[in-house]
Amino acid sequence: DGGITQSPKYLFRKEGQNVTLSCEQNLNHDAMYWYRQDPGQGLRLIYYSQIVNDFQKGDIAEGYSVSREKKESFPLTVTSAQKNPTAFYLCASSLDGGLTGNTIYFGEGSWLTVV
Amino acid sequence: QKEVEQNSGPLSVPEGAIASLNCTYSDRVSQSFFWYRQYSGKSPELIMSIYSNGDKEDGRFTAQLNKASQYVSLLIRDSQPSDSATYLCAVKDYQLIWGAGTKLIIKP
Numbered sequence: 259d260g261g262i263t264q265s266p267k268y269l270f271r272k273e274g275q276n277v278t279l280s281c282e283q284n285l286n287h288d289a290m291y292w293y294r295q296d297p298g299q300g301l302r303l304i305y306y307s308q309i310v311n312d313f314q315k316g317d318i319a320e321g322y323s324v325s326r327e328k329k330e331s332f333p334l335t336v337t338s339a340q341k342n343p344t345a346f347y348l349c350a351s352s353l354d355g356g357l358t359g360n361t362i363y364f365g366e367g368s369w370l371t372v373v
Numbered sequence: 374q375k376e377v378e379q380n381s382g383p384l385s386v387p388e389g390a391i392a393s394l395n396c397t398y399s400d401r402v403s404q405s406f407f408w409y410r411q412y413s414g415k416s417p418e419l420i421m422s423i424y425s426n427g428d429k430e431d432g433r434f435t436a437q438l439n440k441a442s443q444y445v446s447l448l449i450r451d452s453q454p455s456d457s458a459t460y461l462c463a464v465k466d467y468q469l470i471w472g473a474g475t476k477l478i479i480k481p
Contacts, residue, residue: 298381298473300461300471300472300473300474301417301461301471302471303468348416348417361407361419361422362407362419362463362469363419364416364418365416366415366416367415
């Protein structure tokens, strides 16, 4: 089945540690996104990529990094510079990231907790 | 600052009644409008997309768009307990802007 796979579903991070969240899609979508959601809040864009080897910062990119070496993969690293990383992280993709109204589809999400 | 506004709720509706969810947006050039449903602890899933003024129906769901007044709404007919969730409105011109969502509770 086509879809977006995020792993791990639950992750615990110690202070000062970098962690990487995996996101893989087999929908042949060009555009991929990372969102952060805090309890009771809406979605905030961290990074997005419209094409392989290119990505742009979203509204809250500080303390995060990404790569897009393959069309199918868009991993997110939460660095130690992100002081309050506890949140629900959502990876998403769309056919393209342009002005068309292409629908965004989401993975199942990853819960990150600082311990 | 482009904004999408939703009443956070909770909106409580009796089972079998019509639930009406509203969303207003600030950017007049927005072209695409989406409603997503999100169950607690889960990722959002698309319910409806709408691009032109008027109504769009899909089963028990109807999306209504009024670009002149800059609002989009979602009606859920014959509400079921399984409709209890948070409903997110998203509006797009060159980027997708999300509302914070309305929590809907369907009372049996």
